[in-house]
Amino acid sequence: MKNEVIVLGTGPLANRMGRFLEERGCQPVRADEKPRSDALALIDITAGMEGEKKTSLLKWEQNLSPDTPVFTSVLHLTATQIASWLQHPHRVVGFSPLFFEKWDRVEVSCPLQAEGDSRFENALSLLAKWGKKAEIVGDEPGLVFPRTLALLVNEAAYCLQEKTASREDIDLAMKKGTNFPQGPLKWADDVGIDQIVAILTGLHRELGDDRYRPASLLRKMYYARYWGKAAGRGFYEYGQMSDPATGEPR
Amino acid sequence: MSEPRFEKLAVIGAGTMGIGIAEVFAAGGQDVKVVEISEQVFQNAMSGLKKRLQKRVERGKIRQEFAEKVLKRVRYVPDIRELVDADLVIEAIVEKLDVKQNIFHELAEVTSPNTILASNTSSLSITSIASAARHPERVMGIHFFNPASRMQLVEVVLGAETAPSLAEQVKRWLKELDKEPVIVKDTPGFLVNRIARPFHLEAYRYVQDQIASKEQVDRIMRTAGFRMGPFELQDLIGIDINFAASVSVFEGNFYDARYRPHPLQRQMVEQGAIGRKAGRGHYSYEK
Numbered sequence: 025m026k027n028e029v030i031v032l033g034t035g036p037l038a039n040r041m042g043r044f045l046e047e048r049g050c051q052p053v054r055a056d057e058k059p060r061s062d063a064l065a066l067i068d069i070t071a072g073m074e075g076e077k078k079t080s081l082l083k084w085e086q087n088l089s090p091d092t093p094v095f096t097s098v099l100h101l102t103a104t105q106i107a108s109w110l111q112h113p114h115r116v117v118g119f120s121p122l123f124f125e126k127w128d129r130v131e132v133s134c135p136l137q138a139e140g141d142s143r144f145e146n147a148l149s150l151l152a153k154w155g156k157k158a159e160i161v162g163d164e165p166g167l168v169f170p171r172t173l174a175l176l177v178n179e180a181a182y183c184l185q186e187k188t189a190s191r192e193d194i195d196l197a198m199k200k201g202t203n204f205p206q207g208p209l210k211w212a213d214d215v216g217i218d219q220i221v222a223i224l225t226g227l228h229r230e231l232g233d234d235r236y237r238p239a240s241l242l243r244k245m246y247y248a249r250y251w252g253k254a255a256g257r258g259f260y261e262y263g264q265m266s267d268p269a270t271g272e273p274r
Numbered sequence: 275m276s277e278p279r280f281e282k283l284a285v286i287g288a289g290t291m292g293i294g295i296a297e298v299f300a301a302g303g304q305d306v307k308v309v310e311i312s313e314q315v316f317q318n319a320m321s322g323l324k325k326r327l328q329k330r331v332e333r334g335k336i337r338q339e340f341a342e343k344v345l346k347r348v349r350y351v352p353d354i355r356e357l358v359d360a361d362l363v364i365e366a367i368v369e370k371l372d373v374k375q376n377i378f379h380e381l382a383e384v385t386s387p388n389t390i391l392a393s394n395t396s397s398l399s400i401t402s403i404a405s406a407a408r409h410p411e412r413v414m415g416i417h418f419f420n421p422a423s424r425m426q427l428v429e430v431v432l433g434a435e436t437a438p439s440l441a442e443q444v445k446r447w448l449k450e451l452d453k454e455p456v457i458v459k460d461t462p463g464f465l466v467n468r469i470a471r472p473f474h475l476e477a478y479r480y481v482q483d484q485i486a487s488k489e490q491v492d493r494i495m496r497t498a499g500f501r502m503g504p505f506e507l508q509d510l511i512g513i514d515i516n517f518a519a520s521v522s523v524f525e526g527n528f529y530d531a532r533y534r535p536h537p538l539q540r541q542m543v544e545q546g547a548i549g550r551k552a553g554r555g556h557y558s559y560e561k
């Protein structure tokens with residue numbers, strides 16, 4: 025048994041996932057196209073903002089056996105929509121990759137097509153084997169924690185863009201005034217501005233409510249690739265600017 | 275240039291917040307005058323403060339002499355006309371705009387134009403409070419959190435007309451009192467109450483839309499490092515208080531969808547299930 029797990033995606037989330045899998049005795053496999061009919065699972069970290077998610081999932085599905093579970097990030101899309109692309113939609117499990125390696129719980133969602141299908145339960149037992157308790161929640165972009173965090177960050181970004189307060193004061197206020205474990209702007213830099221924007225635009229598109237409209241500052245930071253700590257720059261500066269995917273200096 | 279010091283301090287209202295703010299000043303070595311509607315109300319507040327200080331003496335946190343000094347520095351005055359020479363006055367009376375405007379109008383008449391007039395309001399606009407006072411450029415928000423003696427954060431709020439130079443002056447003084455001040459422009463909810471809105475409001479949507487149960491939401495948020503999830507926290511704060519804060523930020527923003535409260539919030543309030551203080555809220559606390 026090679027215990028191979030295919031990881032789709034780049035950047036800090038994918039790197040951390042790779043290390044996590046190695047610690048669990050699995051072999052993360054990235055970016056080659058040989059059939060992997062004996063792979064344990066495919067884990068797709070990509071948010072899917074640029075359409076690359078569909079192409080790579082379609083390509084990879086052909087290399088898997090029909091029962092291999094596909095864990096896919098639902099920060100921007102629903103598991104139901106992602107499943108609709110695939111030949112075997114029942115194998116899809118939506119999940120949140122944020123702090124996946126760190127927390128003992130992981131939020132997952134079941135695509136409509138897989139409701140009542142035993143393959144979903146089987147997939148969760150794999151998570152259990154890795155020491156993760158599955159918290160099954162409804163299938164909407166961003167699930168629960170990522171959606172809440174994105175909205176907190178969005179409100180903080182509005183405050184910053186309006187010059188209601190400085191970034192340091194915004195973070196300090198939330199930590200000291202209401203016991204947030206992190207200031208929202210610093211937290212966003214850790215998670216990645218790209219992820220935050222993916223969640224907000226996903227919710228805005230799916231639910232059509234103005235509550236989810238991203239602050240223009242966030243949209244611009246996304247375009248400028250000020251994606252946070254991994255990019256060297258987000259709401260704060262972290263030394264040199266680098267490519268958030270590869271870590272190469274820019 | 276020597277900075278103006280705030281030596282002569284006064285607090286209007288000795289409720290939960292007012293007496294706590296007076297305690298902060300007194301513990302920082304400053305004398306403070308307190309105005310209340312009657313001496314009896316003031317004395318009641320003082321005996322509360324005395325009990326709290328006594329507990330801290332018993333737990334070895336502070337010394338007896340210190341507790342006595344703190345109490346001696348807080349003094350009752352029956353009338354705001356006795357505040358003529360005050361450097362800084364903080365108002366902490368009921369959260370009603372017209373009542374606050376009346377007090378600020380009066381305060382502006384009796385004090386010098388250099389006296390800083392501050393409100394501890396959580397949700398009213400500093401600009402509208404200031405509009406009732408002569409020299410609105412010295413009116414600002416100094417928003418302590420409950421309990422004032424233990425919560426380090428203070429929001430220093432600048433109204434549309436507040437002199438910007440006051441922000442840094444007040445900030446430095448608050449730092450000397452061991453607080454962590456932040457400077458914020460006058461917007462509904464300021465920083466904390468505004469940015470925390472989605473933490474509470476989105477939680478109701480998860481439940482209504484069958485995305486997650488209350489227990490799940492609280493568990494997930496605790497896993498993320500919050501000390502409490504939104505529902506357990508609301509039970510502690512009071513769902514009525516939390517709902518009022520939501521409505522006030524929503525109205526203050528002319529009904530922007532970002533701040534829209536949730537019908538389930540109102541339902542909880544209408545049933546009287548407002549949290550721990552009622553024995554039931556999102557969870558049951560009946561013995």
Ligand SMILES: NC(=O)c1ccc[n+]([C@@H]2O[C@H](COP(=O)([O-])OP(=O)(O)OC[C@H]3O[C@@H](n4cnc5c(N)ncnc54)[C@H](O)[C@@H]3O)[C@@H](O)[C@H]2O)c1
Binds near residue numbers: 315369396417
């Ligand atoms: N309680 C909190 O958690 C909290 C936190 C931050 C800010 N605030 C704000 O602080 C202010 C006070 O809140 P509180 O909870 O201490 O209220 P409270 O009801 O406990 O106290 C108000 C006090 O003001 C007195 N008062 C009323 N009118 C007066 C007048 N004309 N002159 C003198 N005294 C008068 C009352 O007798 C009462 O003792 C409000 O603006 C509130 O929004 C409250």
